Amino acid sequence: MFQKLIHWVIGKPQPTHYQLGNSQSCIFCGAYSTNRSDFDIVWEDQEFVAFRDIRPSAQQHMQLIPKTHIESIRKLSQKDVKMPQYLIWVQVRRMEEIGHSILDTFNVPVSKRKMGFHIPPFNSVLHLHLHVQALPYISPIYRLKYPFVRGFGGYEKGFSWFAEIGQAIRILEKGHRVTVAPC
Ligand SMILES: [Zn+2]
Numbered sequence: 001m002f003q004k005l006i007h008w009v010i011g012k013p014q015p016t017h018y019q020l021g022n023s024q025s026c027i028f029c030g031a032y033s034t035n036r037s038d039f040d041i042v043w044e045d046q047e048f049v050a051f052r053d054i055r056p057s058a059q060q061h062m063q064l065i066p067k068t069h070i071e072s073i074r075k076l077s078q079k080d081v082k083m084p085q086y087l088i089w090v091q092v093r094r095m096e097e098i099g100h101s102i103l104d105t106f107n108v109p110v111s112k113r114k115m116g117f118h119i120p121p122f123n124s125v126l127h128l129h130l131h132v133q134a135l136p137y138i139s140p141i142y143r144l145k146y147p148f149v150r151g152f153g154g155y156e157k158g159f160s161w162f163a164e165i166g167q168a169i170r171i172l173e174k175g176h177r178v179t180v181a182p183c
């Protein structure tokens with residue numbers, strides 16, 4: 001049942017999309033190394049690269065990834081990435097800035113912008129990726145893949161498989177971990 005829900009949210013995983021947790025076998029690591037020509041790269045610097053999603057959910061849909069293999073937003077903690085908490089927070093804020101500047105280049109009005117992370121196990125590729133989108137979604141059903149669930153009672157976010165970028169930044173700022181459960 002839970003598995004079915006996951007497949008519904010992220011689509012049935014391709015074999016190459018799923019089991020991988022290291023840079024040798026990671027398809028997204030290929031975007032900045034061996035398989036660059038397979039990706040439609042829209043933005044790049046020393047530390048990050050952004051490319052068009054091969055199965056867009058929205059009018060514009062890009063993936064922004066770090067050029068370091070980090071599994072997911074849930075693995076963004078001091079212990080996992082061996083980086084001081086404030087630097088993790090700075091990097092995610094940087095991702096937000098880059099996302100906005102990409103959407104600027106596509107002339108997307110601020111009210112039509114949506115950015116955020118899927119939270120394991122609701123992520124199809126095990127390499128941290130920020131969804132950078134210009135709304136509307138191509139069909140209303142896609143909206144459900146990227147829900148914005150408001151927090152309550154001190155939580156930034158309620159139960160959800162998606163953390164909007166601002167929520168993720170505020171959770172990390174407090175030194176907490178981004179999880180499916182309220183956080
Ligand atoms: Zn990777």
Ligand SMILES: [Zn+2]
Pocket residue numbers: 117118122123124129131
């Ligand atoms: Zn995702």
